[in-house]
Amino acid sequence: MLVDLVNDTEYIDMKLYNVIGTIKGALSECVVLGNHHDPWSAGCVDPDTGSSAMNEVVNRKGSRSRLGTSQNHVPQNHVRTQLCISIDVYPLTVRSILASWDGEEYGLLGTTAWATQNSDHLKRNCIAYINVDESTNGGDILGPVGSPLLAETLYEAAKVVPSPLGEEAEVDNGWCLLDIGSDFTVSQHHLGISSTDLAFNAGPRHAVYQYHTKYDSTLWMERFGDPGYQKHKAMAQLWGLVAFRLASNAVLALSATKYAQRLAEGFASMNAPAAVDASELQRALARFHEQASHLDGFRAGLSEREPTDEEVWAVNSRYVAIERGFLHFAGLSQRPWYKHLAFGPGLWEGYGGVVFPAIADAMFLKDVAVIQAAVDLTTAGVNRVTEFIRLP
Template identity: 25%
Template sequence: DSNGRGFLEVGGSHTLEKFMNEAAHDVSDPEKKISVGERLRARRVLDGDADERREARERADFRIGALGSGSDYTPFLQHLGVASMNLGYGGEDGGGSYHSIYDSFDNYVRFIDPTFDYGVALSETAGRVVLRFADADTLPLSFGDFTETVGRYVREVSKLADDTREEIAEKNRRINEGTFRAVSDPTETYVAPKAEAPAPYLNFAPLQNALARLQESTKNYQAALNSTAAQERLRSRETQGQLDEVLKGVEHSMTRDAGLPRRPWFKHQIYAPGFYTGYGVKTLPGIREAVEQHNWKEADEQVTVAASTIQQVAAEIDRATALLQGGR
């Protein structure tokens, strides 16, 4: 929706993360004359926390963000399960004018991108993405970064459940000890918080087992893809077409016909805009939002749903592996 001077901003399906890194490596930043990917890494080293700095220096691919909602990709990704990406530049353009009376051509040429250099950079970036995708012998999807990212999400929701359980226990203890009442200002109206039922321990074993299968499936696929026999098979246009059909199904396998709780239109089980956060993304949304709302029954159900979804993804990757190995 907008573009300006600064740094590459990219979010999307993590099956496209490696592909996006390769494209960003070949686009030159108009101000610094280094690749836009290299400049993005430098920014994360300078502005990131300890983990972000370490990743920026050591991780083979820079990490792309997950997509929530708010743009044209929404129906493709969230409803249909089509791998999608959102691109732009910004960070040095001030911002704040979007959808306001100041959102004008005059504002753009004075403050946002006076030389239009970053409009050119965006065209070079998106152009490379489109042309490379169109010219690839097979769809340039990869699963290593995706699998690693899903592993992060699994650890995050598990930690969120532990942290939330401890927060509830601490709040209840403070209520029982009279801490809130002792500290409250007697000249102001005070409404004491109510104690909650203790949070249960959720069983994340199905999710962890599904992740382990996904990791194994990804490893097997990459080994098969790198084999001499598979590269020979992929010289055939027929085999290329068959593999493309399977690869297209991988992102779609992340959807569920029933959709998310209370939001049947949003079918993707890995990424979704938050129910209470507008465009902002929630990852493993069924689990994460249930935990945030202290809806433990739903959280337990959504662990099973997410695990089943990840198992489906692994099964689709296994289909691609079998095809590369000579099956159908």
């Protein structure tokens, strides 16, 4: 049987609108919170579950501000948290911004345009980007993806937020990778800004849900996805708490050791041809792990006393330098827009992420010289970052 399929689509030019709101703070450092507002179809899960959580985060911050709380509490490091809100509503001491992106479903257009236009400022000042497309897609597993640097902050915040399931929520422990699925892409893979994407995800025991169809509706959410909207509430609490901790702690609660451990795991599963010499990369990863442990230990010691401004700067600048240091400004050879040598979206994995993307890309070419060059390039990146974070 022959079937003729006709795709009758109207192509039109449209403007995209990013909604960016700013709450002023003392210094220029920032944490960006983002969610897109354009749906593929009905959009109750993607992106409205994330948008509703973001609105609640903004409402909480605004309520505290109108009560005068912000006049009495300035984050210790005066970081401005970037949140998506109306620009002139909240005259706060603590600088905060949220970004509501447009054009996500059509190629991450809104966030990519904004981030590249502001790339110099973001590279100098942005500590982290926290994205929520979906508070929940009906699943019961807290399944974030993101940079391992943010793991400790996320886990500590998750301990505080009550489980929306009436029992301890299951957490996906293999979360420390980022794919190309949403608006964190330009931050993590192009600008070298630690990023994470949060969601209560469906697991293997859950039915296929209504992703990007007309059934992505409020009715489905109320009956099946999140009756009572408890997972929505928990995500708003988690999102806000992670952002607040990143913005208010004098010393950033980041984890260089977890970053080193994730890279070591990636090396162990690399499966390079026998003719490729990866011994220098292995030694480089060992040195990176050693210096990462020293950095985390020094940071932990500062939490037991009042650190000096010089100590705060010494620690925080080294943590930020990890992500920036892994940027290769010529980009990956087969896709130069992607510049991160530690983590990246897989070349053929769809939404999946990989460790050491330059090496992973080279593997597909089955050319020993090309693979060796990628290994050497990655080794140089690891050594560069190790020197960046080395304490006196």
